[in-house]
Every structure is written in C-alpha cells, then in structure tokens.
Amino acid sequence: MRTCAIVLLAALVTACGGDDATSDVDAAPPPRLVVLETQVDASGLSPEVTFTLPETTRSVTVVVEGAPAALYALGALTFADGTDQVGLPAGAPGPAMQAMYRDEQIGQMPGSLLQSIRLGTFTHVYPYRPDQALVPGTASLRVASDTPGPVRVTVLLPEENGARVLPLNVFVVSDTLPMPATDQFTTELSRILAQAGVTVRVAHMERLAGTALAQITMSTEPQEAPDSQAAMLPALVGDHVAGGLDLFYVESLPAGIAGLSLGTPGPPVRGSYYFGVLWRSGLGSTQAARVVAHEVSHFLALQHLVNTGVSGATYPDPLDDTTPGEDNLMEDGTLLTPGQAFALQRSALLVAE
Ligand SMILES: [Zn+2]
Secondary structure (H helix, E strand, O other), rough: OOOOOOOOHHHHHHHOOOOOOOOOOOOOOOOOOEEEEEEEEOEOOOOOOEEEEEEEEEOOEEEEEOOOOOEEEEEEEEEOOEEEOOOOOOOOHHHHHHHHHHOOOOEEEEOOOEOOOOEEEEEEEEEEOOOOOOEEEEEEEEEEOOOEEEEEEEOOOOOOOOEEEEEEEEEOOOOOOOOOOOHHHHHHHHHHHHHHHOOEEEEEEEEEEOOOEEEEOOOOOOOOOOOOHHHOOOHHOOOOEEEEEHHHHHHOOOOOOOOOOOOOOOOOOOOOOOOOEEOOOOOOOOHHHHHHHHHHHHHHHHOOOOOOOOOOOEEEEEEEOOOOOOOOOOOOOOOOOOOHHHHHHHOOOOEEE
C-alpha cells in the first residue's frame, strides 16, 4: 500500500466570498480552510475540536501534522447530525495503531471509517464512498495518536462547484533524463482519468538537476516515512510553483516499484513532505501513464482493491462496486468504477477551469 500534503488554498478561500447586498443578517459564510491547534493527551486522543461545514461542500479533507515519528489518525469525526463516523473501539488507540502499522504493515485504523494511519502527517478525505453524505453545520473531530503531543489540524472544505481539472507539475529529478513529451504524457493519462470525469493538464515542467535523489534506492513500509528518500523530494520544489499536484520523474526506484504515491490519500498541502507522486524512467509511454494514473488516484483517494497484511489477512477497499481480478486501475488494469470515480471527484486538488 502506498500513501501522501495543502495546495489550493487561494481557490478555497476565494470560494467563500459572496456578499449579498439584500441580506439583513451580517453573517459571513463559514471559511473553507480551517487551521486548528490541539494536543493529544496521555489517553491517545485530543479533545474535540470543532469547525463549521458550509452548504454545498465537495468534501472534508483533514490533515493532521505532528511529530515525524508519531502515528496519527482520527479518533472521532462527527457531523451536525451527531453521528461519529469513526466509532473507535474503547481504550487507548495507540497500541492498536502500532500493531496495524508496524506489525501488520497495513496501517488501517480500527473503527468503521477507512483511515490510513500515517507517520508524521495524516490525511483523510470524506466522503470516499457514494453512500456517505456530508451534513452542513457544526462538525467536530478528535485526533488519535500513539504519542502525546501538539498537533496542527488543517481542514479543507472546498465548494462543490463541479471542479474536475487536476493541474500537474512535473519535476524531472535527473541531470540526464529527457523531459517527458507533454502530449504523449497526458493523452493516455487523460483517457484513464476521464472515466472519473477528471481532466489533467501539465501546468508546469521543470528539471531538478544536481540532487542526490535521482535514484531512489530505499522504500519504507507500509508507506513512506517523513525521512524516507521519496519524502525528501517535495522539499526540492521552489516556492515559484503554486497549485496542482507535483509529480516527480526519477531515474530509478527500488526493484519492483514503477511508481509510488506519498499518500493514500495524500495531504493536498504544498510544503508537506508527503506532497507528491513519483514514477521512474524505463517505462513505455502507455505504461508510464497507467502508473501515474494509479499513483495519482492513490494520492487523491483510492486504495488497492485488496491489500494483504503480514498476517495473511486481507483488507478490501471500502467500495462495493470493485471486484478484484477484473481490469481495474487500482490493480494492474486501467478501468475505474463509478464508486472510484465518486471518490476521485471529492479531491480538494481539483479546480474549475
Ligand atoms: Zn498502488
């Protein structure tokens, strides 16, 4: 399983405008970007922190940033109807988080919400399944961790405005690799993601020469850690790049790996060490497009159809319209189901243009 950082803040913030001259109540719409500081205590949970979910919201993306060696997930996520989506088992969550992440190497959080436990920075996007609905109004969450300490919680609440364009920034991490041909690169990638109604465009392309990261030789399980080689790539991107999702084209990856995502889902937050997706050279253009589509889909929303833990136990994706063994992008194929399309369309990285 491969997992991923805060990007379209400008777009999100502009979405909260809308002065109505006829309004007689001076109530500004709730913000679509909320940053909260809290603390995980010895119980393994933070106190409840609240935010307001505006009407016509595409999704709630929660990014928890804390200590690089600590595991994070949500201990509760409650909307205005009062129902906690997480349903965490009783007791301190830390030991179960460690067992699932370090021993089983799956990182699936206990409870009824499918969450990928993560080292240092955790991301969750809700809803991820068509039968899940957002309830506008006061919402709250609690952070769960195996390590007490301060955390910063960023909540992105993009407007559902039909945004379906994913801008991509391509970074060639090599002194020698040719730059990918943009047409060749986007045609097949667009064909695959069009199944989800998502259009891609290359917004920026740049060579990152003279780095020590052209050849990624080590990978960590179940997902990249903050100090892994792959998670060092996002810091190479200069602050002249804004918006979109960053793709890193490297000379090589560890044996058997054609690409990887720094998140499942990844934090749509530029500046995070998990902000991006990698693929390697030596793949044909069709295969490269499939690999990038697969990794981008991880970053936005999607799990493999089935993951197998160290114990041999299997962990299916949360969707009810995917079938292992059939042609699917999240296995070795290229097809996407309506459920997968729904999940991809929730991403805060999508823009309307
Ligand atoms: Zn994968």
